[in-house]
Amino acid sequence: xxxxxxxxxxxxxxxxxxxxxxxxxxxxxxxxxxxxxxxxxxxxxxxxxxxxxxxxxxxxxxxxxxxxxxxxxxxxxxxxxxxxxxxxxxxxxxxxxxxxxxxxxxxxxxxxxxxxxxxxxxxxxxxxxxxxxxxxxxxxxxxxxxxxxxxxxxxxxxxxxxxxxxxxxxxxxxxxxxxxxxxxxxxxxxxxxxxxxxxxxxxxxxxxxxxxxxxxxxxxxxxxxxxxxxx
Amino acid sequence: xxxxxxxxxxxxxxxxxxxxxxxxxxxxxxxxxxxxxxxxxxxxxxxxxxxxxxxxxxxxxxxxxxxxxxxxxxxxxxxxxxxxxxxxxxxxxxxxxxxxxxxxxxxxxxxxxxxxxxxxxxxxxxxxxxxxxxxxxxxxxxxxxxxxxxxxxxxxxxxxxxxxxxxxxxxxxxxxxxxxxxxxxxxxxxxxxxxxxxxxxxxxxxxxxxxxxxxxxxxxxxxxxxxxxxxxxxxxxxxxxxxxxxxxxxxxxxxxxxxxxxxxxxxxxxxxxxxxxxxxxxxxxxxxxxxxxxxxxxxxxxxxxxxxxxxxxxxxxxxxxxxxxxxxxxxxxxxxxxxxxxxxx
Numbered sequence: 001x002x003x004x005x006x007x008x009x010x011x012x013x014x015x016x017x018x019x020x021x022x023x024x025x026x027x028x029x030x031x032x033x034x035x036x037x038x039x040x041x042x043x044x045x046x047x048x049x050x051x052x053x054x055x056x057x058x059x060x061x062x063x064x065x066x067x068x069x070x071x072x073x074x075x076x077x078x079x080x081x082x083x084x085x086x087x088x089x090x091x092x093x094x095x096x097x098x099x100x101x102x103x104x105x106x107x108x109x110x111x112x113x114x115x116x117x118x119x120x121x122x123x124x125x126x127x128x129x130x131x132x133x134x135x136x137x138x139x140x141x142x143x144x145x146x147x148x149x150x151x152x153x154x155x156x157x158x159x160x161x162x163x164x165x166x167x168x169x170x171x172x173x174x175x176x177x178x179x180x181x182x183x184x185x186x187x188x189x190x191x192x193x194x195x196x197x198x199x200x201x202x203x204x205x206x207x208x209x210x211x212x213x214x215x216x217x218x219x220x221x222x223x224x225x226x227x228x229x230x231x
Numbered sequence: 232x233x234x235x236x237x238x239x240x241x242x243x244x245x246x247x248x249x250x251x252x253x254x255x256x257x258x259x260x261x262x263x264x265x266x267x268x269x270x271x272x273x274x275x276x277x278x279x280x281x282x283x284x285x286x287x288x289x290x291x292x293x294x295x296x297x298x299x300x301x302x303x304x305x306x307x308x309x310x311x312x313x314x315x316x317x318x319x320x321x322x323x324x325x326x327x328x329x330x331x332x333x334x335x336x337x338x339x340x341x342x343x344x345x346x347x348x349x350x351x352x353x354x355x356x357x358x359x360x361x362x363x364x365x366x367x368x369x370x371x372x373x374x375x376x377x378x379x380x381x382x383x384x385x386x387x388x389x390x391x392x393x394x395x396x397x398x399x400x401x402x403x404x405x406x407x408x409x410x411x412x413x414x415x416x417x418x419x420x421x422x423x424x425x426x427x428x429x430x431x432x433x434x435x436x437x438x439x440x441x442x443x444x445x446x447x448x449x450x451x452x453x454x455x456x457x458x459x460x461x462x463x464x465x466x467x468x469x470x471x472x473x474x475x476x477x478x479x480x481x482x483x484x485x486x487x488x489x490x491x492x493x494x495x496x497x498x499x500x501x502x503x504x505x506x507x508x509x510x511x512x513x514x515x516x517x518x519x520x521x522x523x524x525x526x527x528x529x530x531x532x533x534x535x536x537x538x539x540x541x542x543x544x545x546x547x548x549x550x551x552x553x554x555x556x557x558x559x560x561x562x563x564x565x566x567x568x569x570x571x572x573x574x575x576x
Binding site (some may be wrong): 120121124130131133142 | 354
């Protein structure tokens with residue numbers, strides 16, 4: 001009897017401790033695809049690349065995964081099962097929210113652009129990884145990490161269209177990008193991705209389409225990985 | 232102490248059964264076979280899911296115009312390959328570029344397709360569903376159609392406790408059915424189990440096989456799962472370089488997945504493009520058709536020259552790999568009870 005009482009007291013104590021630790025706050029991370037200084041709009045907006053050439057975007061979808069908050073080179077919080085499909089046609093998907101301990105202090109956000117290789121070889125997945133989301137290659141295994149489509153007079157392809165489906169998880173074309181961004185400790189973080197810089201480095205005239213894991217996909221992904229900045 | 236024992240026995244049981252895929256005989260590893268590659272713990276087999284997968288496998292609802300099902304190219308009576316077609320033909324009678332392989336013992340497959348382009352059984356179905364020459368649809372269209380059908384939401388509810396259909400659940404059920412397609416009841420298997428014996432001719436063929444073929448077509452699965460160039464001349468029209476397309480590595484040029492030889496009697500025509508109509512032509516190839524190239528397998532640098540008698544013996548051994556119980560097992564057939572009662576909508 002006494003024993004049981006002791007267990008009760010201990011359990012109660014742990015409970016109180018757990019409850020007090022369950023003080024959470026929310027950090028919002030908002031991804032903003034940009035074209036130069038303006039927020040990127042799909043479909044109707046026509047952008048100028050230079051004085052002669054123009055461009056329009058119809059699709060922008062990409063995976064952000066493995067999100068972690070760091071403070072002075074130690075991890076302070078890692079999101080479990082962290083896979084997010086961001087789709088420019090649905091602004092809700094661009095705003096990620098994380099419930100973290102209220103007293104958490106961080107100085108750095110780390111994440112991946114794309115899907116890691118283990119997940120790529122693990123069969124059918126659900127949620128944002130469900131193949132119905134249109135980000136799984138069908139004629140071969142693997143996820144598309146980043147998808148950008150549209151048209152430009154520069155492209156000599158059919159209907160002047162371009163499509164970049166960047167993916168690849170196996171050597172030598174493992175194109176997953178690890179991104180680390182320093183930031184001050186804050187509740188609201190805006191992360192911009194400037195697609196004007198990206199597309200200006202692409203050879204739209206001669207290579208308007210990259211749709212398999214290859215050297216181009218690797219080069220373009222490396223460039224993309226450097227374009228995320230905290231604003 | 233006793234308690235510890237019970238716990239450890241229980242843990243062992245859970246551990247073992249997660250490899251076996253099921254606790255109630257839905258999937259059994261044949262005697263002396265290796266451990267399957269497929270990770271059943273991520274998709275534990277249940278009767279309801281297997282049945283649902285079987286319905287999907289046989290239902291043309293998976294194709295864009297509801298005309299062709301998986302079974303259209305993979306029929307049970309030929310160990311789930313395409314009956315008598317060199318190159319599979321699909322929707323609107325379009326001809327594909329490869330010969331449909333048998334679908335047996337897939338739980339042991341490391342990679343799928345002749346060039347290994349697919350890395351997991353669960354995502355394999357995406358390829359035919361989306362291919363314009365095969366089923367010409369896509370998985371989100373399929374899921375929408377299933378959700379609006381009369382029979383599928385209740386079947387998904389029975390299988391998953393949720394009638395909301397997802398791509399993940401659809402694909403995992405198709406896998407479940409395909410995983411049950413284990414063929415291990417041929418004469419060869421019964422000889423190995425000491426339940427019968429080879430004739431003299433078969434015995435001799437087995438020896439010839441062990442000497443010449445087993446380095447690639449290794450027992451008990453009759454494939455080493457590797458990609459090899461067995462010396463077939465390149466078809467100049469199809470220009471299929473096999474594995475190289477996937478890896479972009481010139482060392483993989485003209486390499487194709489070593490296929491199983493189980494049920495080979497029924498899976499003609501042979502090779503990735505179905506170029507040989509019968510086993511005699513296959514043996515002729517190994518005897519005098521091998522084309523030398525940089526990537527040709529070392530074992531085949533010397534042709535495998537066999538006398539007419541040896542050929543007959545070898546073929547009689549290959550015929551012991553036929554598993555009629557498998558080919559006529561009603562559990563793998565068309566699910567009449569599910570699909571014929573379909574209200575058409």
